[in-house]
Amino acid sequence: MKFGVIVFPGSNCDHDAYHIISKHVGQPVDFIWHRDTDLGTYDAIIIPGGFSYGDYLRAGALARFSPVMASVKGFAARGGFVLGICNGFQILCESGLLPGALIRNRGLHFICRHVNVRVETTETPFTHELKAGEVLSLPVAHAEGNYVCDDETYAELVGEDRVIFRYCDERGGLTEEANVNGSRAFIAGICSRERNVLGLMPHPERACEDLLGSSDGSGLFRSLAATLAAR
Amino acid sequence: MKAKVYVTLKSGVLDPQGKAIQHSVELLGYEGIADVRQGKYFEIALDGSLDEARARELAEAVGRDVLSNPVIEDYRVEVEA
Numbered sequence: 001m002k003f004g005v006i007v008f009p010g011s012n013c014d015h016d017a018y019h020i021i022s023k024h025v026g027q028p029v030d031f032i033w034h035r036d037t038d039l040g041t042y043d044a045i046i047i048p049g050g051f052s053y054g055d056y057l058r059a060g061a062l063a064r065f066s067p068v069m070a071s072v073k074g075f076a077a078r079g080g081f082v083l084g085i086c087n088g089f090q091i092l093c094e095s096g097l098l099p100g101a102l103i104r105n106r107g108l109h110f111i112c113r114h115v116n117v118r119v120e121t122t123e124t125p126f127t128h129e130l131k132a133g134e135v136l137s138l139p140v141a142h143a144e145g146n147y148v149c150d151d152e153t154y155a156e157l158v159g160e161d162r163v164i165f166r167y168c169d170e171r172g173g174l175t176e177e178a179n180v181n182g183s184r185a186f187i188a189g190i191c192s193r194e195r196n197v198l199g200l201m202p203h204p205e206r207a208c209e210d211l212l213g214s215s216d217g218s219g220l221f222r223s224l225a226a227t228l229a230a231r
Numbered sequence: 232m233k234a235k236v237y238v239t240l241k242s243g244v245l246d247p248q249g250k251a252i253q254h255s256v257e258l259l260g261y262e263g264i265a266d267v268r269q270g271k272y273f274e275i276a277l278d279g280s281l282d283e284a285r286a287r288e289l290a291e292a293v294g295r296d297v298l299s300n301p302v303i304e305d306y307r308v309e310v311e312a
Contacts, residue, residue, distance in 0.1 A: 058300060065297075094300065101302040104247050148244060148303060182245070 001228040003029040004042040006072070006088075008063045013049035013085065013205065020205045021046070024218060025225045034066040043228050044081040045072060047088030049141070049203060059102060059144040060090030069095055081125055081224060082197040086142055089189070089199030098190055098199045099157070100149030102142075106182025110143040114213060115180050117188045117202055118168040121161050124191050125227035126198045129219050135172045136165075136216035138202035140180060145201040147183035147190075157190055165189035165200055232277040234290035235309040238299045239270040273298055286310050 003021045007014045014031060021029040032039070034052075039045060053062035063069065069091070076082050076097055084092040092098040105111060119127055119134045130136075149157070157163050166186040169178040179186050181201070189200030204217025240246050246268050253267035275293065277286050287310045294306040 057298070061297075061300065093302075099302075101300055103244065103303060106245070106247055108247050108251055146245075146247075150243075150302075182247075 001027050001043045001225065002041055003027060003044050003046060004032045004039060005029060005046045005048055006032045006034060006068055007048075008034045008050070008052035008066060010052045010054055011048050011050035011087070013087075013203065016203070016205045017046045017048045017085070020208050020221055024208050025221050027225065032068060034063070034068045037067050037071045039068075039071045039075045039080070042075070042080065043231075044083065044224060045075060047072070047082065047084040047091055048205075049086030049088060052087055052091065055144070058094065060087060060092075060094040063087075063091045064095040073097065076192070076197050079194070079196055081227070083126065083224065084197070084199040085203055085205060086140075086145075086201055089201055090144065092197060092199040097197050098192060099153045100147055100184075100190070102144050102201070103146045103148055104144055105142070105146050105180070110141075111145070111180055112139070112141040114139050114207075115202060116168050116170050116172075116178065117165040118172045118174075120163050120166055123161060124164060124195050124198065124223075126191070126220050126224050127164060129223040129226060133172060135168060135170060136204075136207075136219075137214040138204055138207050138217055139214075140202050142181070142201055145181040145183065147181075147187040147201075149184060154184060157187075160193060162191050162193070162195075163187055163189075164191050164198060165202070232279060232281070232283070232286050233311045234275040234277060234286055235311065236273040236275065236290055236294045236298050237270060237307045237309075238273070238294070238304050239306075240268060241303055241305055244303045271298070283310055283312065
């Protein structure tokens with residue numbers, strides 16, 4: 001199995017993602033410059049966190065016009081696995097690969113700390129090795145993580161079991177204080193209808209080593225690797 | 232010729248920046264303000280090769296495809312000779 005990590009001007013979690021795949025998942029991984037368009041040899045693509053194009057216009061808005069994104073759309077349409085983390089989630093929403101949008105945090109501040117998220121479903125290629133209802137401690141680092149969508153989209157997400165992570169307290173409770181950025185219905189991560197595209201604001205790639213305070217993010221990469229190994 | 236594009240948040244979308252601005256304005260003692268919504272304004276200078284109708288079409292396309300996100304924003308175009 002082979003992974004690709006897309007690099008936009010302004011990406012800054014690309015090396016973290018590369019590190020996790022090469023050292024923890026132990027699989028081949030390449031950086032893919034945003035002007036490249038050939039994704040033919042990859043099984044999974046990671047769109048990493050950062051500030052692509054300096055967040056100009058809107059977070060993720062300009063990255064979607066990079067040549068590689070047309071290829072990512074084709075890759076996803078063919079069933080390839082796409083994981084968008086933080087700015088990657090914003091780019092997936094701007095590209096229309098995931099519904100909704102991420103706007104300025106309710107409290108306006110850039111939030112950089114560990115938060116708790118609850119695993120809402122294990123019925124995805126990215127979470128099947130986790131437990132439903134399990135609480136993960138993952139870091140967030142964003143100013144635009146406040147997920148919004150219209151009622152119709154929200155009903156669809158819930159009806160199709162596509163809300164994958166929700167912000168919660170340490171026991172898994174959905175309290176207003178736990179909703180760090182004011183996201184609709186505590187949403188921290190969602191997947192596509194075909195379940196092969198996942199976007200989330202927290203950084204699982206920064207939480208795979210106890211030395212960094214939490215290794216709760218590793219289950220996501222373990223799940224994805226197991227999915228690919230079984231193909 | 233110049234095209235002006237105004238991008239504004241849709242009415243149902245929360246605007247935490249607008250709220251913070253409103254709060255600051257009220258702290259200064261200005262009264263009578265019911266709400267502040269923050270938006271974006273773009274000026275696009277056109278090179279003169281397009282007539283007004285085509286210029287409007289172009290600005291509409293740029294407003295729709297690039298400058299606004301239809302999930303959260305509306306846009307409005309004005310073309311000035």
